Amino acid sequence: MTPPHPETGRFAEAFTQMGEALDAWLAKERVDPLRSPTDWKTQLTGPLPRDGIGADATLREYVDLVLPHGPHLTSEASWGWITTGPATVPTAVAAASMIAAPQRQTQTAFNLLEEQALDWLVELCGLPSGMKGVFSSGGSTANLVALGAARQWALEQRGVDSASDGLGGLELAVYTSTQAHHTVQRSAGVLGMGRSQVRTVPTDAQLRLDADALDAVMTADVARGVVPVAVVAAAGTTNTGAVDPLRRCGEIAKKHGAWFHVDGAYGLPGILDERVAPLYDGLELADSAITDPHKWLNAPTGIAATFVRDRSILYRAFTQEAADYLEGAFTPDDVQVSLDSMGIPYFDFGVELSSPVRGVLVWSILRELGADGVRARIVQDNDFARHVAQRAREHSRLELLLDPVLSICVFRYVPADDVSEVAVDAANREILRRLARETRFVVSSTIVHGQFALRPCFINPRTSIADVDAFVDTVIALGDGLDTAP
Numbered sequence: 295m296t297p298p299h300p301e302t303g304r305f306a307e308a309f310t311q312m313g314e315a316l317d318a319w320l321a322k323e324r325v326d327p328l329r330s331p332t333d334w335k336t337q338l339t340g341p342l343p344r345d346g347i348g349a350d351a352t353l354r355e356y357v358d359l360v361l362p363h364g365p366h367l368t369s370e371a372s373w374g375w376i377t378t379g380p381a382t383v384p385t386a387v388a389a390a391s392m393i394a395a396p397q398r399q400t401q402t403a404f405n406l407l408e409e410q411a412l413d414w415l416v417e418l419c420g421l422p423s424g425m426k427g428v429f430s431s432g433g434s435t436a437n438l439v440a441l442g443a444a445r446q447w448a449l450e451q452r453g454v455d456s457a458s459d460g461l462g463g464l465e466l467a468v469y470t471s472t473q474a475h476h477t478v479q480r481s482a483g484v485l486g487m488g489r490s491q492v493r494t495v496p497t498d499a500q501l502r503l504d505a506d507a508l509d510a511v512m513t514a515d516v517a518r519g520v521v522p523v524a525v526v527a528a529a530g531t532t533n534t535g536a537v538d539p540l541r542r543c544g545e546i547a548k549k550h551g552a553w554f555h556v557d558g559a560y561g562l563p564g565i566l567d568e569r570v571a572p573l574y575d576g577l578e579l580a581d582s583a584i585t586d587p588h589k590w591l592n593a594p595t596g597i598a599a600t601f602v603r604d605r606s607i608l609y610r611a612f613t614q615e616a617a618d619y620l621e622g623a624f625t626p627d628d629v630q631v632s633l634d635s636m637g638i639p640y641f642d643f644g645v646e647l648s649s650p651v652r653g654v655l656v657w658s659i660l661r662e663l664g665a666d667g668v669r670a671r672i673v674q675d676n677d678f679a680r681h682v683a684q685r686a687r688e689h690s691r692l693e694l695l696l697d698p699v700l701s702i703c704v705f706r707y708v709p710a711d712d713v714s715e716v717a718v719d720a721a722n723r724e725i726l727r728r729l730a731r732e733t734r735f736v737v738s739s740t741i742v743h744g745q746f747a748l749r750p751c752f753i754n755p756r757t758s759i760a761d762v763d764a765f766v767d768t769v770i771a772l773g774d775g776l777d778t779a780p
């Protein structure tokens with residue numbers, strides 16, 4: 295039998311090779327994978343390898359064939375969806391930590407920083423002091439964990455332990471706006487409440503949840519005996535960055551005996567910009583909140599945090615319960631070495647047992663930039679959105695569809711004064727396609743009041759104002775060049 299490949303242990307060499315490749319790739323102009331001269335699909339596709347090619351050849355293949363044919367969403371002109379451009383320090387820290395700390399448990403620096411980073415996020419984002427959290431992989435899981443806590447709490451009030459016994463035959467409902475991220479519906483489905491039990495309340499002209507409508511829907515449900523589990527308000531919607539009226543949402547939730555959850559996956563750090571901070575009034579009413587450092591804080595993808603007032607509710611909702619392979623292994627009364635204690639048992643507060651360490655990423659971001667450095671980036675990103683808005687106001691062929699609240703700007707090109715709505719939509723779809731096909735700018739789109747909009751979301755630390763101006767110039771040039779004859 296052939297002996298196995300020995301583990302090389304040559305991290306310095308491997309990381310240097312990767313680092314150099316990444317720097318070169320970032321400096322290069324974007325070439326779309328589907329237009330690459332390299333036939334990477336054929337070269338990467340094949341049967342299960344029987345014999346390995348070894349460490350050096352594998353890393354070389356990654357650098358030559360995989361890296362150059364990725365999505366290039368880290369470049370300075372990438373503002374699609376809510377996709378971060380991961381910053382250097384937390385990304386390097388993440389890579390090193392995967393090796394140094396493949397688990398977050400036991401009493402080590404990583405377990406300590408997991409907690410400190412959660413506490414720092416509470417303070418940074420102006421959450422009620424004393425809130426405690428747990429990290430997970432992204433906003434989807436963070437919302438699931440928060441709504442799991444809400445379900446546990448709501449049914450405990452009615453004598454049912456939902457983690458153990460299910461829903462007790464009760465009809466449950468969750469309340470949010472039509473603009474909410476659909477992970478709210480998915481969470482309701484996974485938690486057994488049912489996607490169709492998410493009531494989506496209409497929004498006002500600025501696409502913020504209509505609080506009066508919320509109150510009316512909840513009043514009607516409660517009168518029918520439905521258990522109102524949670525109100526979910528957005529601190530920064532995905533579509534346009536709208537911040538729901540948090541105070542009114544919180545008050546209405548409490549009036550009807552429901553949990554109040556704030557989805558700040560994207561927008562919670564927006565509170566750092568004092569121009570918009572007043573919009574977050576009422577955040578102190580939250581029973582739970584989430585934010586994703588892999589969005590506006592520029593951590594590499596795979597990190598979100600859920601916060602609650604009392605983490606014992608997470609324990610009751612999510613504990614993984616005793617297991618033979620853990621029993622007797624720890625001596626919490628006599629901790630002498632790190633392995634004597636699990637440290638804070640995060641695996642009991644969410645849906646993951648094994649998990650990468652994540653607090654250390656937030657720690658590295660805040661050590662590098664400080665709260666004021668993060669604030670400066672957020673203010674700059676909000677400025678970028680306002681700059682696009684201003685240019686749209688000033689240009690006769692551009693139309694601003696909503697004043698930006700945070701770092702998203704929704705606008706469109708209007709080919710001519712007398713052109714139909716259908717033709718304007720078609721023109722903007724074509725501009726979006728051509729941006730992707732012919733330029734370095736990656737933006738996405740949305741629908742605002744029935745109108746198709748271009749939608750840059752500025753959360754990329756590599757972006758400059760020159761990039762933003764060049765983008766607007768390009769939209770105008772593409773629009774002017776369209777054949778819009780009826």
Ligand SMILES: Cc1ncc(COP(=O)(O)O)c(C=O)c1O
Pocket residue numbers: 376431432433434435437475477528530531532557558559560586598
């Ligand atoms: C408001 C909001 N909530 C939840 C999510 C889901 O987050 P993730 O993609 O990290 O799972 C998103 C994603 O954009 C979001 O914008």
